Amino acid sequence: MNTLLDDDIANLMRALGHPVRLSILRILAQRDSDCCCTDVTQMLPLAQSTVSQHIKVLLDAGLVERHAKGTRNCYKLRTDRLAQFGSACSGLFNGLSAEPAPIKELV
Amino acid sequence: MNTLLDDDIANLMRALGHPVRLSILRILAQRDSDCCCTDVTQMLPLAQSTVSQHIKVLLDAGLVERHAKGTRNCYKLRTDRLAQFGSACSGLFNGLSAEPAPIKELV
DNA sequence: CGTATTCATCGTTAAAGAGCGATAGAAGAA
């Protein structure tokens, strides 16, 4: 389980808080194997260095993993972490939409 | 319905991408009515101006709404928007964990 | 060997974010 703290949730939110990074995740989801930085760059109107930076943000957030393949670095989603974040979000939203605390705490 | 675009999702993610703002949402969820900026500030180790800024981010993201009450401004969650964002997240994560596209599209 | 590819990193610039104190305006209280 190892449920996420607010700091962790905030970090993940920030990592996903850029449309280009959402695009990168979608691209990786479709071409899940052997997708390298150049592949991603070709699908985006950005310089390679910029895409590499965005991928690094996703790497640091643990949402993506890297494995070398010859001269290329291939990336793929960390579905475990995505699922973990997904349930953390559910928990967050449920907690927020719960009724306000009553005057007395229940036993 | 009016499903959210990636830009919208990214904006919401960024709005939630700070632990203080998550705290503010939790505070509003508990004291849902008549919670003003001073109330929130008293529960956080931050200056009033800083809290006001964070609330403004949540306001601009549409996650919170304001209504004046005498000399105070009261805030409460926009549960509709939170729910909308919640399902957008579910959709996002489901889409990401879906199988990679096959060589040929199905009919 | 030399020549491409690939890509992370550096250095730079411009913009955005975070935090604070001070302040002014609005609304209630005296």
Added chain:
DNA sequence: TTCTTCTATCGCTCTTTAACGATGAATACG
């Protein structure tokens, strides 16, 4: 009216982010 409370906003500083080009290291190809 005068005083107090509440709060959004301004001005400031410091840090972070975004984007780019250039570069060097690593691997493959010839």
